[in-house]
Amino acid sequence: MAGSRPGTAPRTTATARVRKALLRAYRRLRRTGVDYFRGDASDWPAFVALFLLCPLLVFLNIRQPVWCPPTALVLPILAGAFLLRPSSLVLLYAASAGGLSVESLVHAAERSTGQGPPVYQVGVTPGAALVVGAVGIAGLLLAQFRSRVGVPWRRGGSMLFDLRERLRVQSQIPHLPPGWHAEMALRPAGGQSFSGDFVVAARTGSGNSVLEAVVADVSGKGMDAGSRALLLSGAFGGLLGSLPPHDFLPAANGYLLRQEWEEGFATAVHLALDLDTGDYELLSAGHLPGMQMCAGAGRWEVKEAEGPLLGIYDGAKFEGVRGRLDRGDVLLLCTDGMVEAPGRDLSEGMDRLMGEADRLVAGGFRGAAWRLIETVAKDVNDDRALLLIWRE
Known part of the structure; x- marks a missing residue:
């Protein structure tokens, strides 16, 4: 530009570059x-x-x-x-x-x-x-x-509290018709707030005449398995009633495989109980067998279904076992924390559990779930879950 001094333009350009950089x-x-x-x-x-x-x-x-x-x-x-x-x-x-x-x-x-x-x-x-x-x-x-x-520190504790309460709400047993009673007890390992064991139940079928319940045990224990148990309990709760009973465990198995967890396996037992007739079917995925007390015969029977662990391989098949709950009969489902102990076979632990439960028959089964957890497995450092269903 005419009248400008030499070197002005370069200095202006350098100033503009510095201004843009700042x-x-x-x-x-x-x-x-x-x-x-x-x-x-x-x-x-x-x-x-x-x-x-x-x-x-x-x-x-x-x-x-x-x-x-x-x-x-x-x-x-x-x-x-x-x-x-x-x-x-x-x-x-x-x-x-x-x-x-x-x-x-x-x-x-x-x-x-x-x-x-x-x-x-x-x-x-x-x-x-x-x-x-x-x-x-x-x-x-x-x-x-x-x-x-x-997560802000003020919300971290409340979020954990909300998660624990959500897991507790999902484990609640729905209201049953007259003549039927159910109790659930859950005790995490080491006195912690989160557990790898959980129970999910819902009324399904036409007229809500079918009680479907799942007792599951996620690999690990305490806080390590609590997050996976919370995720699985929500997924299992959504699957209950959305699929026929025979399709539940295959769908749950596929869900675990898609998660690709390092410890991605779990055991579960699925109960489908007709509340009108008392007929039921148990389907198991590597879980402990169910235990039924027959009031007429005065003895306990083991109801063992066959099936692999959840999350191991695709296309797993699960074979169920059928039974019937008559008046006075009791069905007991639990996780391995109730019967497993170092140096003791699972069958011995199941016999001890059935013997302790049989002792409670005279006083009635109300409140028996918590009493069984406290008396049978009080020295076991493992997650414990127990579901009792009986018909008056």
Whole structure:
């Protein structure tokens, strides 16, 4: 352009490039959620409060070291581990480290001048710095875990509680017509809240005249199997009533195969009970046999169906066994935690379970499910589930 000085255009172009680069960096920061100064980060209020708490603690330590030691800086660090993201937590750590440096300098100055109370002679010790640093490392690991899970700490516990309650609701036995009674008891291993054993039941058929129930045992125990049990209980609950009884276990087997879990197998027993006639059919997938007490004969009978474990191979076939519940009869379904023990055969455990259940006949079976779990398998560190159905 006429009248322009040589070299102006190149400088203008370089300035524009720098401006564009800064603008791109600014937009990138906003997309990653680090633009605190515009309030885009969700943890902005908590970050500001904890950041301002650091100089307050430093001031209190300088003025009242007896009541506010240098290790008091772990308080904002711990709160930040639960409230802030890792990127925010690093900035808070920088403020805490700066606070420790200020305290150390002030105490060093007091020692050199000989002023202040005797407690100033201690100051920021290496042990105090190590404590603050160790808590900071633990807090950063916790914040990274929360960031990976994507669940705020305030909601994490409530989500686990909701999941546990959902599993409990899915295990409830539906209301049965007069003359029929059922009880279910579930006890996770080690006193935990989640179990790899679960029970799912529903009224199906025309007029809801059929009770379908599934007692399942997922590989693993306790918390390790609880997530898989929750997923399977929802899937099994959706399959009940949607398919004929003979198609349930093949569909469940296909579902497990599609999950491709490392420990992707489970055992299950499926009961289809006609509430009008008392006729039933048991289909098993590698599960313990059912046990029926015949009131007329006064003895227990083992109802064993054949079938492979769920999630092992495709095209598995399941052969059922039929029976009938007359008045006074009891049908007992359970998982292996009720009968399995080190050094003892499963048949011995089943005999012990049937003997204990037989002892409860005189007092009635109401509340017997929990009593059986407490008395028969109280020393077994395994998940336990028990379903009792009887006809008056």
